[in-house]
Amino acid sequence: MSKVLCVDDNVDLVEVLTEMLTSLMFEPYTVLGGKECIDLLNGGSFKPDIILLDIMMSPMDGWTTLRNIRGDPRYDKIPVMMLTGKYPTMAEVNEYVTLFEGYLMKPFALGFLSSEINKVLSNVKKREEIIDDARSKGADELMLSDYRKLSSTGCLLSQFETIITDGTFTKEHFVELDERFENIVKELKEIKSIPE
Amino acid sequence: MTKVLVVDDNPQNIYLLETILKSKGFDVASATNGAEALDSARIDPPDLIISDILMPVMDGFKLCRQWKIDGKLKHIPFIFYTAEYTDPKAEKFASDLGAERFVIKPQKPDELIRIIREVLDESMKNRAGPSDERSESDVEVLQVYNDVLFRKLENKVKELEADISERKKTERALRESEERFRKVFESGTVGIALYSPEIRILQINEGFCKMLGYVEGELVGKNMIDFTHEDYKDLTARSIERLRAGERFSDSVEKQYIRKDGSILWAMIKISTILDADGRIIFFIVFANDITEQKKLEEARKKALRQIESNLEQLATLNDEIRNPLAIIVARLSLEDRNRSTEQMIRAVQAIDSIVNRLDQGWAESAKVREFLERNNQISGREIT
Numbered sequence: 001m002s003k004v005l006c007v008d009d010n011v012d013l014v015e016v017l018t019e020m021l022t023s024l025m026f027e028p029y030t031v032l033g034g035k036e037c038i039d040l041l042n043g044g045s046f047k048p049d050i051i052l053l054d055i056m057m058s059p060m061d062g063w064t065t066l067r068n069i070r071g072d073p074r075y076d077k078i079p080v081m082m083l084t085g086k087y088p089t090m091a092e093v094n095e096y097v098t099l100f101e102g103y104l105m106k107p108f109a110l111g112f113l114s115s116e117i118n119k120v121l122s123n124v125k126k127r128e129e130i131i132d133d134a135r136s137k138g139a140d141e142l143m144l145s146d147y148r149k150l151s152s153t154g155c156l157l158s159q160f161e162t163i164i165t166d167g168t169f170t171k172e173h174f175v176e177l178d179e180r181f182e183n184i185v186k187e188l189k190e191i192k193s194i195p196e
Numbered sequence: 197m198t199k200v201l202v203v204d205d206n207p208q209n210i211y212l213l214e215t216i217l218k219s220k221g222f223d224v225a226s227a228t229n230g231a232e233a234l235d236s237a238r239i240d241p242p243d244l245i246i247s248d249i250l251m252p253v254m255d256g257f258k259l260c261r262q263w264k265i266d267g268k269l270k271h272i273p274f275i276f277y278t279a280e281y282t283d284p285k286a287e288k289f290a291s292d293l294g295a296e297r298f299v300i301k302p303q304k305p306d307e308l309i310r311i312i313r314e315v316l317d318e319s320m321k322n323r324a325g326p327s328d329e330r331s332e333s334d335v336e337v338l339q340v341y342n343d344v345l346f347r348k349l350e351n352k353v354k355e356l357e358a359d360i361s362e363r364k365k366t367e368r369a370l371r372e373s374e375e376r377f378r379k380v381f382e383s384g385t386v387g388i389a390l391y392s393p394e395i396r397i398l399q400i401n402e403g404f405c406k407m408l409g410y411v412e413g414e415l416v417g418k419n420m421i422d423f424t425h426e427d428y429k430d431l432t433a434r435s436i437e438r439l440r441a442g443e444r445f446s447d448s449v450e451k452q453y454i455r456k457d458g459s460i461l462w463a464m465i466k467i468s469t470i471l472d473a474d475g476r477i478i479f480f481i482v483f484a485n486d487i488t489e490q491k492k493l494e495e496a497r498k499k500a501l502r503q504i505e506s507n508l509e510q511l512a513t514l515n516d517e518i519r520n521p522l523a524i525i526v527a528r529l530s531l532e533d534r535n536r537s538t539e540q541m542i543r544a545v546q547a548i549d550s551i552v553n554r555l556d557q558g559w560a561e562s563a564k565v566r567e568f569l570e571r572n573n574q575i576s577g578r579e580i581t
Binding site: 010012013016017019020023055056084085086087089105106107108109110111 | 509512513515516517518519520522523524525526527528530531545549556
């Protein structure tokens with residue numbers, strides 16, 4: 001049974017979510033804030049398969065929590081779905097979109113929750129299999145982590161596009177993205193097991 | 197060498213005659229009135245005298261009278277050379293006085309020389325017996341003399357009057373043109389000022405004074421930079437430099453001035469150079485339009501837009517807050533078995549949700565973001581059922 005960690009400061013919502021997840025055959029865990037989430041992960045004894053993360057929390061909001069999760073190699077591979085009632089700003093999207101798997105808008109029904117979580121879990125499983133295979137064939141770790149980001153969001157290019165249309169695009173951006181993209185594609189082409 | 201005495205109160209006329217006579221080999225002496233002529237001739241008599249009529253101290257007629265009764269001079273030929281009067285009476289009078297010729301100005305140099313040579317020749321022949329007889333008595337002479345003189349004066353006065361009226365016309369035209377300029381200058385709707393090449397204020401109209409909140413007296417002689425807002429001093433200096441360098445003849449800037457009461461004047465300025473014939477700057481001329489109100493409106497509009505954006509962001513946050521309780525309700529309902537009352541509640545929630553979504557649409561950025569997330573499979577179409 002997949003372990004689902006819910007991070008939200010709304011007690012009622014968290015309670016109902018727990019019931020929903022149980023009825024969907026997941027193993028639900030909850031914390032009421034970002035700090036608590038990080039502390040739990042740091043403890044080392046608990047590793048969820050997926051994290052549902054609310055944005056509007058205080059004192060530590062969802063974005064900061066997300067950065068912290070991604071910042072620690074012990075648990076940075078755990079997929080995160082943002083669970084929230086507010087669309088992010090373009091600036092937030094630019095900054096964080098490579099860091100999360102999905103964006104769940106409240107309210108949602110049972111069936112939706114189930115399908116979205118399962119989608120993510122299966123994508124992640126497939127991705128990790130590809131990465132393991134590539135690693136065994138000698139692929140570089142940094143490049144693999146980029147690939148993970150690339151495939152998790154499919155939006156390296158979109159980020160490119162966003163920054164261009166937003167007008168915040170600079171030459172440095174171009175150079176960086178161009179390099180990363182080229183490297184990834186080049187290496188990936190050499191790993192024959194990765195599908196096109 | 198033959199010596200000629202030229203008598204005229206106008207030095208240019210003397211110079212002209214001198215030049216002509218000298219070029220033909222005559223020796224020339226000159227006098228500016230009759231008395232001077234007599235003095236000079238008595239010391240060193242000429243061979244010929246050419247005289248104007250209207251002169252100060254002693255006029256030509258008096259001179260001729262004196263000349264023709266002077267033992268030393270009476271045989272020397274006397275030519276009247278005058279532009280002032282062409283009345284035949286004057287000519288008769290001149291001849292009665294004993295003048296050899298009465299010549300009207302201006303004459304061609306060659307003609308003048310011809311007359312002079314003719315007169316000199318005649319005088320050579322007539323040296324022996326000049327007529328001392330005068331047909332008229334002294335009184336009659338004086339009468340005719342007065343008459344002629346009077347007519348001469350009359351004409352002179354007429355000339356002067358014509359001169360004066362011409363000048364008056366010119367003066368009036370000039371005054372009218374100045375009036376027109378003054379009307380424009382003082383019209384008040386546009387600020388106008390003249391600066392020296394060192395951008396000191398030479399003249400400034402009331403409109404501009406009012407804009408700045410000063411009276412004219414407080415501004416004339418001052419440097420315009422002193423009234424420019426700190427932030428715009430560089431811009432102004434650069435503009436003046438461009439004009440001084442001759443890069444262009446006029447420049448427009450939007451700038452701020454500090455008014456007398458310390459408040460800010462926003463003005464649209466057009467500054468142009470006025471050059472002399474050598475292309476040097478003699479003035480700067482400045483036209484100023486008060487755009488303070490416009491700028492205030494602009495600021496207000498910007499502020500309003502910022503407010504709207506901030507409101508929409510706040511709205512987005514509120515929407516988030518509304519969605520939480522909705523999520524709880526939906527979650528609860530989805531855990532229940534479906535029946536009529538749960539269906540009703542779900543529909544009610546859907547209605548609220550759609551309103552909240554509409555409010556979100558109003559925030560343009562959210563549409564952009566949703567589009568982006570959908571494209572990248574970050575977000576799927578939601579169902580609440």
